Amino acid sequence: QVNLVESGGGSVQSGGSMRLACVCSGSYVSYHDFSWYRQAPGKKREFVARISTSGQTNYAEFVKERFTISKDAISRDAPAATFYLQMDNLNSGDTAVYLCHASRPIPGYPEESYDYWGRGTQVTVSS
Numbered sequence: 001q002v003n004l005v006e007s008g009g010g011s012v013q014s015g016g017s018m019r020l021a022c023v024c025s026g027s028y029v030s031y032h033d034f035s036w037y038r039q040a041p042g043k044k045r046e047f048v049a050r051i052s053t054s055g056q057t058n059y060a061e062f063v064k065e066r067f068t069i070s071k072d073a074i075s076r077d078a079p080a081a082t083f084y085l086q087m088d089n090l091n092s093g094d095t096a097v098y099l100c101h102a103s104r105p106i107p108g109y110p111e112e113s114y115d116y117w118g119r120g121t122q123v124t125v126s127s
Helices: none
Strands: 002-007 010-013 018-026 033-039 046-051 057-059 067-071 080-087 096-106 109-117 121-126
Touching: 002 096, 002 109, 018 033, 018 096, 018 121, 033 067, 033 080, 046 067, 046 080, 057 067
Parallel strands: 010 121
Antiparallel strands: 002 018, 018 080, 033 046, 033 096, 046 057, 067 080, 096 109, 096 121
16 A cells, blocks of 8 residues: 655746656555646546656557656665656646555456546646
8 A cells, every 4th residue: 555645836937847746655666657647628638647666667659758757766674755747838838736646466367457546636737
């Protein structure tokens, strides 16, 4: 079981930057992949970026070259870890609630995972 808490949201003008952070705490923290999702009003939740336990990253096409996901170094038995989403060159289309997500495979069931979500932080980009 892990708990996720986001911070860093707010309002910014188009073309500006913002950095979101998510603290993941609980059990087996270092075994989790970390991701960011977002949900705009009236739209489905969509994937933004992911960083694996090994540090491999992947991004949604619409944020490539603008957003960067990263995480602090995590020791194997660390009770908590922080990961980030650096967002540059923001535009009004990036306005959404941003949610952090953590997942790890269920032992013995490689196709299934434990999934955890933060409550989200609002990002508003004005033109």
